[in-house]
Amino acid sequence: MTIASTTQLICFVALSATLVLGALGVVLLPNIVYSAFLLAGVFLSVAGLYLLLNASFVAAAQVLVYVGAVNVLILFAIMLVNKKEDLADIPGLALRRVLSGAVCGGLFLLLVRVAITTPWALPGPASIGDGATIRIGEHLFSDYLLPFELASVLLLMAMIGAIVLARRDVYSSDVITGEPADQGLIEKARTPLLTGKPSP
Amino acid sequence: MVTPSMVTTSTGLDLQASFEATLAGLGVSPGAAHLLWLPLPMVLVLVAAVVGVLVNVWLERKISAAVQQRIGPEYAGALGILQPMADGLKLVFKEDIIPVRADGLLFTLGPVLVLIPVILSWLVVPFGQHLLISNVGIGIFLWISLSSIQPIGLLMSGYASNNKYSLLGGLRAAAQSISYEIPLALAVLAIVMMSNSLSTVDIVAQQTGAGILSWNIWRQPVGFLIFWICALAECERLPFDLPEAEEELVAGYQTEYSGMKFALFYLGSYINLVLSALLVSVLYLGGWGFPIPVEWLAGWLGQPIDAPLVQVITASVGIVMTVLKAYLLVFVAILLRWTTPRVRIDQLLDLGWKFLLPIALVNLLVTAGLKLAFPLAFGG
Numbered sequence: 001m002t003i004a005s006t007t008q009l010i011c012f013v014a015l016s017a018t019l020v021l022g023a024l025g026v027v028l029l030p031n032i033v034y035s036a037f038l039l040a041g042v043f044l045s046v047a048g049l050y051l052l053l054n055a056s057f058v059a060a061a062q063v064l065v066y067v068g069a070v071n072v073l074i075l076f077a078i079m080l081v082n083k084k085e086d087l088a089d090i091p092g093l094a095l096r097r098v099l100s101g102a103v104c105g106g107l108f109l110l111l112v113r114v115a116i117t118t119p120w121a122l123p124g125p126a127s128i129g130d131g132a133t134i135r136i137g138e139h140l141f142s143d144y145l146l147p148f149e150l151a152s153v154l155l156l157m158a159m160i161g162a163i164v165l166a167r168r169d170v171y172s173s174d175v176i177t178g179e180p181a182d183q184g185l186i187e188k189a190r191t192p193l194l195t196g197k198p199s200p
Numbered sequence: 201m202v203t204p205s206m207v208t209t210s211t212g213l214d215l216q217a218s219f220e221a222t223l224a225g226l227g228v229s230p231g232a233a234h235l236l237w238l239p240l241p242m243v244l245v246l247v248a249a250v251v252g253v254l255v256n257v258w259l260e261r262k263i264s265a266a267v268q269q270r271i272g273p274e275y276a277g278a279l280g281i282l283q284p285m286a287d288g289l290k291l292v293f294k295e296d297i298i299p300v301r302a303d304g305l306l307f308t309l310g311p312v313l314v315l316i317p318v319i320l321s322w323l324v325v326p327f328g329q330h331l332l333i334s335n336v337g338i339g340i341f342l343w344i345s346l347s348s349i350q351p352i353g354l355l356m357s358g359y360a361s362n363n364k365y366s367l368l369g370g371l372r373a374a375a376q377s378i379s380y381e382i383p384l385a386l387a388v389l390a391i392v393m394m395s396n397s398l399s400t401v402d403i404v405a406q407q408t409g410a411g412i413l414s415w416n417i418w419r420q421p422v423g424f425l426i427f428w429i430c431a432l433a434e435c436e437r438l439p440f441d442l443p444e445a446e447e448e449l450v451a452g453y454q455t456e457y458s459g460m461k462f463a464l465f466y467l468g469s470y471i472n473l474v475l476s477a478l479l480v481s482v483l484y485l486g487g488w489g490f491p492i493p494v495e496w497l498a499g500w501l502g503q504p505i506d507a508p509l510v511q512v513i514t515a516s517v518g519i520v521m522t523v524l525k526a527y528l529l530v531f532v533a534i535l536l537r538w539t540t541p542r543v544r545i546d547q548l549l550d551l552g553w554k555f556l557l558p559i560a561l562v563n564l565l566v567t568a569g570l571k572l573a574f575p576l577a578f579g580g
Binding site for chain 2: 002033037040044056057060061063064067068069071072075076079080129130133
């Protein structure tokens, strides 16, 4: 074995171990903030696996999109609404856990079976390394143009939705249910908190 | 594996090739020679980064003093040059405190996560044709994606401190970093479009044709300004140091930190400043290029460009030019810090989203149009 292939093997084992353990942590840890941080670790190790496969552009895109955007967004959401409250115990929690565990285990076995029985072409196609950036660009602007544009339309819709939700005060009634919006809260948000109070 | 793409039509000093050839001459196998070579540039760049920070701290102290008509540090070494060492030693010997109600693990991990991406980004900073750790094909994109990891560290330390100022500071830092990343990436994209490559070496090589006239700043003046503003915001330098605004947030996400953990934040922010300045000089100011191309100078002096001595001299000139340009920008950043007031958080977000983002988009479109119209001048 050469030095390069040994290094590759070590990297692969370490990355896979982080990936699997991290993913288990994301699902099993009770603290949602830990889950979110571990999710970042999972995304990073996926990026590492891409690097091992000689797909550096995909790896960098993975870090930029999943760690830099998606995960930060998740963390934002958690931290802005992170209220410390004790949730009431759900009845039959043990049974629910057993059931969901069985479903996940079944799915895992199914995937393992697919992975074993599929005749993979080994070794796979040779990697094109840094040329991949150009190849991805060519595909995005030719045969994958429609999915690419559809994805951007989807993002645009999400953005408009977010703006509508954030600018509720423009509407006098709720956009979805048609009920009159709580004007009191909106008015309260507009008046400064500290003026007009009787001085002590 | 990230493999360095070999530039075949290059002149200039290739230390790696010479080092491995020397070792091969001594009877070491090529694999072992490569293994011996690998840690050298990494250690060198790490040392360079830390020394860069020391210089930076000294400059900051001296320039701030000059701005405020003080003398600044003067007793620690000549002109107070040892003051940054004293600062560093003080931080090393300070007690390392983890607040009782804080989350110890995340509290420790936060500063590390802030520092590591910044240091990793030095991978793509070129000081010469072959004088960089790795000529990664995705070059500048690697820096953009690595710098997007930083907000996670900031959020982590803000959250783990269990302190409302820290949490607010962390959230602000992450929001700021995300908002300014987009115009930054768009400004870089315009450059990439002109040089047809993401690799930092290729970006500089494309600017070396006619010395100072071929630098990207003349073709991308708007992009240069956008990039510089966004880089300052990413480094949390003063017009944009909202996350640690003393008057509002005590010290933001750094409030609970002391000793070496605080030093990591400190180090991270200064390394990031030097890195940003280096990248501005790479992207817009011709990187290692001398204002007059060294090839012309060598031609006028009647020296062959690939003679060993000339190669050593041109490589040194390249390193000096890169560092000089970067430190000129650092000087501007320090001067800005001590002369401009801080913006409010709403002004900051307005500037990022409502001004810089549209301008960056227009800049990108105009660059694309110019590239189609004048392929010679704009890298067709």
